[in-house]
Amino acid sequence: xxxxxxxILGGMGPAATADFxxxxxxxxxxxxxxxxxxxxxxxxxxxxxxxxxxxxxxEDPTPVLRRGVAELVRSGCEVLAxxxxxxxxxxxxxxxxxxxxxxxxxxxxxxxxxxxxxxxAGLLATAGTAASGLHAExxxxxxxxxxxxxxxxxxxxxAVIAAVKAGTVDTEVRSALLAVVDALAARxxxxxxxxxxxxxxxxxxxxxxxxxIDPAVSLATQVVAxxxxxxxxxxxxxxx
Amino acid sequence: xxxxxxxILGGMGPAATADFxxxxxxxxxxxxxxxxxxxxxxxxxxxxxxxxxxxxxxEDPTPVLRRGVAELVRSGCEVLAxxxxxxxxxxxxxxxxxxxxxxxxxxxxxxxxxxxxxxxAGLLATAGTAASGLHAExxxxxxxxxxxxxxxxxxxxxAVIAAVKAGTVDTEVRSALLAVVDALAARxxxxxxxxxxxxxxxxxxxxxxxxxIDPAVSLATQVVAxxxxxxxxxxxxxxx
Numbered sequence: 001x002x003x004x005x006x007x008i009l010g011g012m013g014p015a016a017t018a019d020f021x022x023x024x025x026x027x028x029x030x031x032x033x034x035x036x037x038x039x040x041x042x043x044x045x046x047x048x049x050x051x052x053x054x055x056x057x058x059e060d061p062t063p064v065l066r067r068g069v070a071e072l073v074r075s076g077c078e079v080l081a082x083x084x085x086x087x088x089x090x091x092x093x094x095x096x097x098x099x100x101x102x103x104x105x106x107x108x109x110x111x112x113x114x115x116x117x118x119x120x121a122g123l124l125a126t127a128g129t130a131a132s133g134l135h136a137e138x139x140x141x142x143x144x145x146x147x148x149x150x151x152x153x154x155x156x157x158x159a160v161i162a163a164v165k166a167g168t169v170d171t172e173v174r175s176a177l178l179a180v181v182d183a184l185a186a187r188x189x190x191x192x193x194x195x196x197x198x199x200x201x202x203x204x205x206x207x208x209x210x211x212x213i214d215p216a217v218s219l220a221t222q223v224v225a226x227x228x229x230x231x232x233x234x235x236x237x238x239x240x
Numbered sequence: 241x242x243x244x245x246x247x248i249l250g251g252m253g254p255a256a257t258a259d260f261x262x263x264x265x266x267x268x269x270x271x272x273x274x275x276x277x278x279x280x281x282x283x284x285x286x287x288x289x290x291x292x293x294x295x296x297x298x299e300d301p302t303p304v305l306r307r308g309v310a311e312l313v314r315s316g317c318e319v320l321a322x323x324x325x326x327x328x329x330x331x332x333x334x335x336x337x338x339x340x341x342x343x344x345x346x347x348x349x350x351x352x353x354x355x356x357x358x359x360x361a362g363l364l365a366t367a368g369t370a371a372s373g374l375h376a377e378x379x380x381x382x383x384x385x386x387x388x389x390x391x392x393x394x395x396x397x398x399a400v401i402a403a404v405k406a407g408t409v410d411t412e413v414r415s416a417l418l419a420v421v422d423a424l425a426a427r428x429x430x431x432x433x434x435x436x437x438x439x440x441x442x443x444x445x446x447x448x449x450x451x452x453i454d455p456a457v458s459l460a461t462q463v464v465a466x467x468x469x470x471x472x473x474x475x476x477x478x479x480x
Contacts, residue, residue: 013273014265021281022258031406033253033285041261041281042315045273075282075311166271 003037004227007077007100009068011043012050012084013165016197020083020216027220037227040075042068050086051128061087065094073098079226081105083216085125085195089132101226108222109193109215110138116211118191120145122184124157124177125195135195147189153180157199164198174206181208243277244467247317247340249308251283252290252324253405256437260323260456267460277467280315282308290326291368301327305334313338319466321345323456325365325435329372341466348462349433349455350378356451358431360385362424364397364417365435375435387429393420397439404438414446421448 006024010017021041030036047065052058065087072080080100082091088106095102113121121144123135136146149157156176163173177199181192193213194200200214246264250257261281270276287305292298305327312320320340322331328346335342353361361384363375376386389397396416403413417439421432433453434440440454 011273011276011279014268014276014279015262018258018262018265021261022255025254025258026407028254030285032402033251033287033289033405036251036254036283036285038286039251039254039281039283040311041279041283043276043279043281045270045276046278047273049273071280071315075315162272165273167266 004078004231005038005040005076006079006081006223006227007072007075008039008041009065009072009080009082009087010041011045012047012087013198014043014045015164015201016083016216017041017043019197019201020081020220023216023220024081024223027217027224037224040072040077042071044068047087050084050090051126054086054089054128054132062090062094065090066096069095069098069100073100078231079103079223081219081223083197083219085134085197085215086129086132088134089128101231103219103222103226105215105219106134106138108218109195109213110135110142110144112218113139113144113191113193113213114142116191116213118144118211118213120147120189120191121213122147122181122189122192122210123149123195124180124192124199126161127154127158129195130154135193147184147187149180149184153183156180160202161196161198164201169202174202177202178206178208181210185210244318244471245278245280245316246319246321246463246467247312247315248279248281249305249312249320249322249327250281250324251285252287252327253438254283254285255404255441256323256456257281257283259437259441260321260460263456263460264321264463267457267464277464280312280317282311284308287327290324290330291366294326294329294368294372302330302334305330306336309335309338309340313340318471319343319463321459321463323437323459325374325437325455326369326372328374329368341471343459343462343466345455345459346374346378348458349435349453350375350382350384352458353379353384353431353433353453354382356431356453358384358451358453360387360429361453362387362421362429362432362450363389363435364420364432364439366401367394367398369435370394375433387424387427389420389424393423396420400442401436401438404441409442414442417442418446418448421450425450
């Protein structure tokens, strides 16, 4: 099998990157080391906060992301995965005309939501991702509606994400997250996209009231497909 | 805090690399993304089998390892971690005079065994690692003895490692591994070094009869220390 080297632009956050790499390994049909994909991970956690840039005029993360993309291209990567939903708002500019195929976590998750028969997806994400409208747009193209958290609910989700990044998730944090899922269900959502890799880590071991799409799993599946496919003409940038 | 970029030469196997990255993140004192270490992971799972090279005259993995080290140096990495015990038999040659500090998983584990008060360490490793004598040497320097598995026990350990790499660990595989630990204890071992990152994954959720040193945790702790320290004079190659 001829495979293309996969570049993972990570570190946003580190735990989400390790989680995605684990899911990529699980998604790869391999019986021994040598059958797995060649992967380079560039994890510079010092990328400026993505949500702050989208919401509060914080420092633009694009230059640091662009440098990471360039490093991965230089290392021979032809397929790009970015296991951070919020970063996707900056990727078109960060990638520019670099010769690498982005597999979009946003498109991958929306495709899985549609295939799962979800008609209205609750969105658990950073405030920045929710405000960017990226997921709503990708879902709308597929005829799937979106239910966003209220401002108070969003604050609860944001607190959960910060707790995962700080390694301080506990029962209380998890309960607050499950209450948001219940509220989204009460407003008509029949599924949830946990569009922030930290949210999935917080849901681990819980039993939410709605089916949950894990974009990291969606991305892993599509990355395996892209790595074992020839390059797209003109390096079309979004596969998902 | 001034930190040095960490290069992880991984993919041997991929699951062990993801496991080590997770442990490195946990070992890092950080409350938010930006406080984590900058990391580059070069994971080329197509490195020729290390045990086969040590035992059966299989293809020499050194050139592929050397290429990975060079990629990490080119990416600006100054500290090198290789989460594969067996690969350490080839590292002196693979690193050559590259300007990067290796944190040795073998030295790190031996140091932790000594600090834990172990006087005779059972060794759960690949056949290649056991035959290389790397761990026995590092332990002997610290006054710690070694108890190796018998040939039949080693075959059981080898089967466990292959099962983890193939993703087919089950209760039977785990029981066989625990039986080897019991046998080592009966022969006087008062602790075990699970000197193959796959063995630790197989032990997950079990209750072995001896305390277990996880070299990936030992390595993670020492890597955090090395990344936050200045370079060694003349790039001394082994820290642990």
